[in-house]
Amino acid sequence: MKILSIVTKLSVLLAILLLLSLLGYAIFGNRVFLKSSPIVGQQASDFTLELFNGEKIKLSDIKGKAVLLNFWASWCIPCKDEAPALDAAWKKYKDKPVVFIGLNVWDDKDSALLYLKEFGGEYENGIDPKGEIAVEYGVGGVPETFFIDTSGKIVDKYIGPLTEVIIDYFLGKALSQDHGITKDGN
Amino acid sequence: MGIDLKMIRKINIFRKAFAFTTPALIILALLTSNSIADNIDDQVRKISYLLMCPVCQGQTVGESNSELATQMRAIIKQKLEEGESKEEIIAYFVNRYGETILGAPPTKGANLLIWILPALAIVFGGAGIAIFLHKSKSEKGKEKTKEMLNEPRVQAESKYLEKLDEELKEFES
Numbered sequence: 177m178k179i180l181s182i183v184t185k186l187s188v189l190l191a192i193l194l195l196l197s198l199l200g201y202a203i204f205g206n207r208v209f210l211k212s213s214p215i216v217g218q219q220a221s222d223f224t225l226e227l228f229n230g231e232k233i234k235l236s237d238i239k240g241k242a243v244l245l246n247f248w249a250s251w252c253i254p255c256k257d258e259a260p261a262l263d264a265a266w267k268k269y270k271d272k273p274v275v276f277i278g279l280n281v282w283d284d285k286d287s288a289l290l291y292l293k294e295f296g297g298e299y300e301n302g303i304d305p306k307g308e309i310a311v312e313y314g315v316g317g318v319p320e321t322f323f324i325d326t327s328g329k330i331v332d333k334y335i336g337p338l339t340e341v342i343i344d345y346f347l348g349k350a351l352s353q354d355h356g357i358t359k360d361g362n
Numbered sequence: 363m364g365i366d367l368k369m370i371r372k373i374n375i376f377r378k379a380f381a382f383t384t385p386a387l388i389i390l391a392l393l394t395s396n397s398i399a400d401n402i403d404d405q406v407r408k409i410s411y412l413l414m415c416p417v418c419q420g421q422t423v424g425e426s427n428s429e430l431a432t433q434m435r436a437i438i439k440q441k442l443e444e445g446e447s448k449e450e451i452i453a454y455f456v457n458r459y460g461e462t463i464l465g466a467p468p469t470k471g472a473n474l475l476i477w478i479l480p481a482l483a484i485v486f487g488g489a490g491i492a493i494f495l496h497k498s499k500s501e502k503g504k505e506k507t508k509e510m511l512n513e514p515r516v517q518a519e520s521k522y523l524e525k526l527d528e529e530l531k532e533f534e535s
Contacts (some may be wrong), residue, residue, distance in 0.1 A: 184493040187493065188494070190486045194482050195487075269388070277376065313458065314416075
């Protein structure tokens with residue numbers, strides 16, 4: 177009976193340990209995954225964007241400059257929150273080797289144009305009607321911003337509304353040759 | 363004139379053959395293209411149910427009506443038409459959205475634990491519970507017998523029986 181009792185205790189203990197490990201993995205296991213993007217650290221996919229002013233911009237044509245690629249939509253409230261910071265940062269960086277690109281997704285052209293009229297966005301802005309660029313960059317919501325360095329490599333992805341401080345930090349990294357990229361963007 | 367008649371016959375044979383084969387070929391082409399289209403649509407459906415919609419709560423790309431899910435389905439279709447395999451398409455999305463895009467965790471690496479641990483927990487937990495129940499049942503049975511023997515009614519009955527035995531012995535002697 178004593179042997180049975182030890183086996184019982186061990187079995188229950190093992191089951192509890194297994195369940196706890198599973199719970200721990202579920203809570204902490206994917207933490208790095210959720211915060212990073214698999215495309216950070218990789219070469220940015222090339223695309224041609226039709227701008228609202230009728231012109232076109234090709235990412236590969238602006239190599240040698242850092243790029244701030246901001247995905248937004250007119251119905252998105254956090255996009256409205258970050259609009260003043262983006263506008264101020266663009267004015268600050270427009271004479272530096274930095275290109276700001278606004279990429280309107282999951283939206284209609286008229287609403288996007290009204291939004292731009294109200295919230296600025298004097299930099300390059302265009303629409304991605306089929307969402308091909310958004311999927312290519314693994315965009316899962318708006319606003320999402322990618323920072324591309326002068327060699328065309330994605331150095332960071334930022335999810336959520338930007339502030340001037342955040343823009344300065346990430347553009348500083350994108351402009352620096354020694355940015356030491358990590359998947360977490362640290 | 364003889365040559366002309368032969369030529370006319372040959373032309374007629376060709377005409378007849380053409381008249382018979384053309385509709386058959388058209389029908390065959392239509393059927394083939396339809397079955398290819400059905401096949402691609404089926405594959406789009408199958409792949410889209412394996413991927414989670416990044417902007418939805420617990421819905422797959424196949425289930426969701428969101429704009430992103432619709433665009434993702436269109437991309438899946440385009441890639442299938444370009445000849446990409448199911449694995450290549452899934453890898454394309456995983457490379458952009460991470461493994462969280464998958465409807466089920468892959469059965470490799472640390473994710474293997476997710477598949478194994480619940481089964482092991484059920485087996486060990488079940489075995490533990492079964493042993494515990496068996497043990498407690500048998501111990502309870504023994505305790506119950508002991509309790510029954512110690513009960514006053516049983517004790518009284520046993521005393522009565524002992525007295526009865528003694529009286530019977532006396533009567534016999």
